[in-house]
Amino acid sequence: MRVFVSRAIPKDALDIIQGVQGVELDVWDDVTPPTREALAARITDADGLLCLLTDRIDGPLLDGAPRLKVVSQMAVGYDNIDVPACKQRGIAVGNTPGVLTETTADLAFGLLLATARRLSEAENDLRSGEWKTWSPMQWTGVDVHDSTIGIVGMGRIGYEVARRAHGFEQEIIYSGRSRNPQVESAFGAEFVDLDTLLQRSDFVSIHTPLTPETRHSFGLEQFRKMKRSSILINTSRGPVVNQVELVEALRQGLIAGAGLDVFEIEPLPLDDPLLSLPNVVLLPHIGSASIRTRTRMAVLAARNLVAGLEGKPLPNPVG
Ligand code: GLV
Numbered sequence: 001m002r003v004f005v006s007r008a009i010p011k012d013a014l015d016i017i018q019g020v021q022g023v024e025l026d027v028w029d030d031v032t033p034p035t036r037e038a039l040a041a042r043i044t045d046a047d048g049l050l051c052l053l054t055d056r057i058d059g060p061l062l063d064g065a066p067r068l069k070v071v072s073q074m075a076v077g078y079d080n081i082d083v084p085a086c087k088q089r090g091i092a093v094g095n096t097p098g099v100l101t102e103t104t105a106d107l108a109f110g111l112l113l114a115t116a117r118r119l120s121e122a123e124n125d126l127r128s129g130e131w132k133t134w135s136p137m138q139w140t141g142v143d144v145h146d147s148t149i150g151i152v153g154m155g156r157i158g159y160e161v162a163r164r165a166h167g168f169e170q171e172i173i174y175s176g177r178s179r180n181p182q183v184e185s186a187f188g189a190e191f192v193d194l195d196t197l198l199q200r201s202d203f204v205s206i207h208t209p210l211t212p213e214t215r216h217s218f219g220l221e222q223f224r225k226m227k228r229s230s231i232l233i234n235t236s237r238g239p240v241v242n243q244v245e246l247v248e249a250l251r252q253g254l255i256a257g258a259g260l261d262v263f264e265i266e267p268l269p270l271d272d273p274l275l276s277l278p279n280v281v282l283l284p285h286i287g288s289a290s291i292r293t294r295t296r297m298a299v300l301a302a303r304n305l306v307a308g309l310e311g312k313p314l315p316n317p318v319g
Pocket residue numbers: 053074075076077078100287288
């Protein structure tokens with residue numbers, strides 16, 4: 001049985017795969033992802049694929065991999081995988097929810113704090129010698145405590161962001177497909193429609209998956225409804241936000257700032273207009289990037305993969 005792993009992942013996970021009798025492991029040992037052609041070439045006779053969100057897995061690619069039994073993604077989001085195309089070909093699909101929830105919520109809240117209090121800008125200024133004296137109004141931002149946070153999408157990560165917001169004495173409102181009685185009783189969160197959330201929030205934090213319905217669900221129309229003093233935080237997927245319109249909104253002052261961990265094109269091109277704006281904090285998609293969590297994700301992805309190879313139900317199936 002042949003397995004292709006599309007990037008170097010923690011040894012704990014590779015050991016799990018290697019523990020399967022008769023498995024032949026092929027790991028893409030480069031910091032950059034395989035090109036589509038390289039990926040196609042490496043899975044032509046593979047039985048299992050452990051992939052990352054940087055790999056596009058679709059019907060034409062799968063047609064060149066007739067032996068494939070399982071596609072196991074080391075991430076909770078799987079918008080890079082055409083799940084129906086996998087199902088049509090009898091290929092099981094797995095992802096890694098649960099293990100990254102708190103770590104991603106920590107990052108989302110950290111990004112919210114950093115954007116509100118202008119941490120990146122202040123540190124950059126210190127490093128470049130701009131810190132001349134203690135100054136009454138230099139580097140002043142906005143308070144996080146006693147503000148209102150609007151959480152869009154009350155899934156696992158949204159819930160953990162609410163817990164952190166509650167600790168910071170924020171008023172919590174949320175919108176999404178369904179109500180979550182637990183977040184209401186635990187943290188006093190209030191379920192509202194999206195327009196109300198946009199109008200009332202000082203911080204809007206997005207926690208929806210990328211689907212055809214959520215793609216570009218944030219654009220000028222939504223930014224116009226937000227307070228001019230408000231801050232947008234996105235740690236979900238870049239294309240949920242129309243990035244060109246976000247730049248426009250930030251330039252026009254329709255909203256005050258944005259903290260982004262995800263982008264429409266990743267890595268963010270160095271000539272992207274976002275990089276010329278002072279009122280944004282930009283991170284390289286590191287929501288789940290703690291050593292422990294990335295190791296847990298890799299281990300869970302390996303377990304999904306092994307189950308798929310053995311024709312057993314995946315611990316975390318998708319679809
Ligand atoms: C990371 O973005 C993930 O979906 O796990």
